[in-house]
Amino acid sequence: MEKRIVIRVKDSINNKDTLVSMSKGENLLETLASSKLSIFSECGGRGTCGKCIVKVVEGRLKITLQDKASFSTSELEGGYRLACMAYPDMDCTIILSSRRNTDYKVVTETLNHPTNTEYSKIKETSHPHTLTYEKKAYAIAIDLGTTTIALALTDLPGGNILDKYTAINPQRVYGADVVSRIKASNEGKLNSLALLIREELLKGILKLGEKNQIKIESIDNIVIAGNTTMIHLLMGYPCNTLGTFPFAPYKDGFINLLSDEIFGISEKIPITLIPGISVFVGGDITAGLLACGINREDKPCLFIDLGTNGEIALGNRERILATSTAAGPAFEGGNISCGVGSIPGAICHVSYEEGKLSYKTINEEPAVGLCGTGVVELISELLKEGIIDSSGLLKDSYFDEGYPIAGMKFIQKDIRELQLAKAAIGAGVDILVKSYGISYEEIDKVFIAGGFGYHLDINKAAMIGLIPEALTRKAIAVGNTSLAGAIYLIKDSDTKNKIEHIILTAEEVHLSNVEGFNELFMRYMSF
């Protein structure tokens, strides 16, 4: 009989070890992922992001070429390896990287918009833990994001938020972006991906119920908003038409099902999934447009969701143009050499005064890296000081070694990553404005959605050209609009008609088909 290899995974924080068994020839990252052990994996196991770090403290893992590219000689001697490149052939004890992604700060806040009465109705209510609530009805709204998930428990019919649950999307072990997940799904991992997210969502639902003394039978309905790929991976739909021609979803329109169909529970709670405008502009954006009230506005408004896929929409109640840009993960600290997500210790604010650089970290913990807002602010400050020129080049004195911050190095490649991301957004906005046939001045409001946008310093974002200068005074950070839109559907079933109206009036613009896109993109690379 085949002898199984045993990997002891040490959890130094919780002082708890987990034993994982695997066959010889199996991949360590995949084994850790299927054992629900949380580990970074931005590139989906291609050995390029250098984030799936483990430290071998007993036993041995061979050093691979990718290990050599990711670690110094002393780190390699210290046992550091990339889990995605490791195929253990003996029992080992390992420690997962200390950058714990379970501590992510997930934005669930939604700002009230002064001109939008419906938007301002979302209230957070303290929930008295009494059993009288058992007789009442509740609902759960879910924002199913590529990086994080957020659940809001609401009362009914008011839709007031009673409590929230947030977590990392556990599918992240198959890659940080939708392209990696589609690839994993197409390579036979669809069931694992679906199982991972279903388990995490059910955990969130049960935790919210337990914490608030609400039985699952008291939950009347669940509404989920997510991008098209996340919805496919939740439902277990094949993803092979998402990333290649015909770029079509497996199913169009509202998806209605019962909770027992995906959560393996006996209760049959109705679940509604908000439809998207296209494969690239998903239900999270439809929900966002609804939450910002664009479907009721007379004057054109701009909506920008700054994430891995930068989705942009421009329109009013009569006509909406929408697009998606491949902004990449730089806004979430991804593909940045010293980048991290929004975790405690992430540098989130940077300022440069009187020749001195200072920074703030999340929860004021010792710096562990730069999150997206930290990257934007650092570049903005270095531009201001002339340490980066308008083409994005670091001054000669920093070009080879990078710019030092908190014992780390911010290197030339990191600036390029941010330039690519902001050029994608800048060119996308420009094309939508031109296609709509208006000028920037005619845009009435600019809604900046998403967790990254919520903490963004609009002026610094304008300084690097992420937000057009002409629009900075009109910009408002609106937080998690995907969650807000899901709550609207919970509060008012007539919202379904509004969502259908948004989809009917929306038209997708494919940026790559637009003449001159490449030239525009190159122009927006500059600062």
Ligand code: FES
């Ligand atoms: Fe291993 Fe990216 S290097 S997941």
